[in-house]
Amino acid sequence: MSVVRQSIRRATGALALAAGIGLTALAAGPAEAVQIQRVVSPGGIEAWLVEEQAVPLIAVNFAFKGGNAQDPDGKAGLANLLSTLLDEGAGDMDGQTFQGRLEDLSIRLAFEDSRDAFYGEMKTLSAHRDEAFDLLRLSLTKPRFDDDAVERMRVQAISGLRREKRDPDTVASRLWARSIFPNHPYGRPSNGDEASVAAITVQDIRDFHGRVFARDGLKIGVVGAIDAKTLAPLLDRVFGDLPARQRLTPVAEVAPLSGLTVSETIPNPQTVIRLSAEGLKRKDPDFIAAYVMNHILGGGSFSSWLYTEVREKRGLAYSVYTSLAPYDHTGVFYGGLGTRADRAAESIRVIRDEIKRMAEVGPTPAELDKAKSYLTGSYALRFDTSDKIAGQLLAIQMDDLGIDYIDKRNALVDAVTLADVKRVAARLLSKPLTVVTVGPGGS
Numbered sequence: 001m002s003v004v005r006q007s008i009r010r011a012t013g014a015l016a017l018a019a020g021i022g023l024t025a026l027a028a029g030p031a032e033a034v035q036i037q038r039v040v041s042p043g044g045i046e047a048w049l050v051e052e053q054a055v056p057l058i059a060v061n062f063a064f065k066g067g068n069a070q071d072p073d074g075k076a077g078l079a080n081l082l083s084t085l086l087d088e089g090a091g092d093m094d095g096q097t098f099q100g101r102l103e104d105l106s107i108r109l110a111f112e113d114s115r116d117a118f119y120g121e122m123k124t125l126s127a128h129r130d131e132a133f134d135l136l137r138l139s140l141t142k143p144r145f146d147d148d149a150v151e152r153m154r155v156q157a158i159s160g161l162r163r164e165k166r167d168p169d170t171v172a173s174r175l176w177a178r179s180i181f182p183n184h185p186y187g188r189p190s191n192g193d194e195a196s197v198a199a200i201t202v203q204d205i206r207d208f209h210g211r212v213f214a215r216d217g218l219k220i221g222v223v224g225a226i227d228a229k230t231l232a233p234l235l236d237r238v239f240g241d242l243p244a245r246q247r248l249t250p251v252a253e254v255a256p257l258s259g260l261t262v263s264e265t266i267p268n269p270q271t272v273i274r275l276s277a278e279g280l281k282r283k284d285p286d287f288i289a290a291y292v293m294n295h296i297l298g299g300g301s302f303s304s305w306l307y308t309e310v311r312e313k314r315g316l317a318y319s320v321y322t323s324l325a326p327y328d329h330t331g332v333f334y335g336g337l338g339t340r341a342d343r344a345a346e347s348i349r350v351i352r353d354e355i356k357r358m359a360e361v362g363p364t365p366a367e368l369d370k371a372k373s374y375l376t377g378s379y380a381l382r383f384d385t386s387d388k389i390a391g392q393l394l395a396i397q398m399d400d401l402g403i404d405y406i407d408k409r410n411a412l413v414d415a416v417t418l419a420d421v422k423r424v425a426a427r428l429l430s431k432p433l434t435v436v437t438v439g440p441g442g443s
Helices: 013-019 078-083 095-104 126-141 147-164 168-180 194-199 202-212 228-239 287-299 305-312 341-360 365-377 379-383 386-398 405-414 418-429
Strands: 037-040 046-051 057-065 108-113 117-125 218-224 261-265 270-278 320-326 331-340 434-439
Touching: 037 228, 046 228, 046 386, 057 126, 057 386, 078 108, 078 117, 078 147, 078 202, 095 126, 108 126, 117 126, 117 386, 126 228, 147 194, 147 202, 168 261, 168 270, 168 331, 168 434, 218 228, 218 386, 270 341, 270 418, 287 305, 287 320, 287 331, 287 341, 287 365, 287 405, 287 418, 305 320, 305 341, 331 341, 341 418, 341 434, 365 379, 365 405, 365 418, 379 386, 379 405, 386 405
Parallel strands: 046 218, 261 434
Antiparallel strands: 037 046, 057 117, 057 218, 108 117, 270 331, 270 434, 320 331
C-alpha cells in the first residue's frame, strides 16, 4: 500500500459539518435514492453527477488511469511524491499562499496514488464553488514543483520510509509484494525506498505529470449542490487545458507467484503473516461469486469462518482477514493476521485448513443466504455521505461497470448460487498458497 500524504487543509465550520451529512434517506435502497446524471461538457469531458441541493456542499472525486505502476525503474515513489506536491504552489501562488487560500475558504484537496490510478478529491462549500474549482484547476494544470517544496516533501517521504522499517506490517507487505511480483511494477514499494526517492528529480515529476494527467484517462464523480448545466462548463474550466491523450508506459500482465514460503527476521514480539494466491480481475464473470465466497471465508469481520476459528475458538489473533485485490493487470486473493511468534505455525495451519475446507466443501446454504443478506443490506451504507457517493461514482467508472450498476448490483449478489460459490472456491483456493512471515526468528 502507498504511504499517502493527503494534502488536506483544515475543513472548519459548515464544511466539516456538511461532510458528514448523508445526502439522501436511503431506506428505499441505493438504487432508488441515488439518481446519476451523465454530464458532458462542451469540450467533451464526461462526469457523473448526483445532484443534492439540500446540503451546501460540492464533492468532486476524479482519477487518472496510471498510478505508481508508471514509476520508472529506479524511481519508485515518484507518483507518491507527486501526490504531496500538487498543493505546494500552483500558477502564480507559492505553497504558503496556495494553502492559505484553501484554509481561508475551507476547501479540501486530497491526492493519492494507487497501483493503477492517480486519485484526487476536492470538497467545498457551494458558496466558494468558483474559487474552489479554480484552485483545483491550478493544482492540476499549473503545479509549480518549486525546488524548496520538492526537497521538503522528499525529506518527509524519506523520514516516513525510515519509520516504516520498524513497522512489521509494512515490512511484511513489502516482502510479500516483491516475492509474488518479482521484476514487475506491482512488486516495487509504492512509496519507494530511500535510494529511489532520493534519485527523483524535478524533471521526473514534471514528466510523470505530463504523461499521466490527460483527458482520455480521466474519470470524474460529482456530488452535491450543483446542477448539470452549471457543472458542464466547469469541467472544461478545470480539466480542459490538460493534454488530450496520456502517454502511459505499458504494464505487462502478470500472475502472482504461488507456493512460496518467505520469511524475514525483525525484533518484534509478534509475527505478521501474509498469505496469497492468484485471484480475479474485476470484469471476470466469477468476481461477484468470489466476493460472496470471500465474505464467508474471511471478509466478514465478525461472522467469517476465519474469525470464528482463529479468534473466537483459539484466541490466536485479534483480527484475521482475507480479501480480493483486482488490479488492472492481475488479480490477487490475499489475507493476513498478526499473532504471537510461538503460535504463528498454528495460525497458518488453521487458515490453510479453512481455505482447504472452502475449496473442497464450501459453505452451507444457510451461510450463503446469511452472507448475501448482509452484502445486499449493507450496500446502502456506501451511499450515506457525499464522500461515499462520490467515491462510488468514481469506482464504478474506473471499473467500467456501467452507469446502471447501482441498480443491478444487489441482484447480481442475490443471483449467486451455492454451486457458483463452490466452483469459484475450487478455482481460486486449490492452488498452493504463498506464505510470508515477518517476526522474531522469521517465524
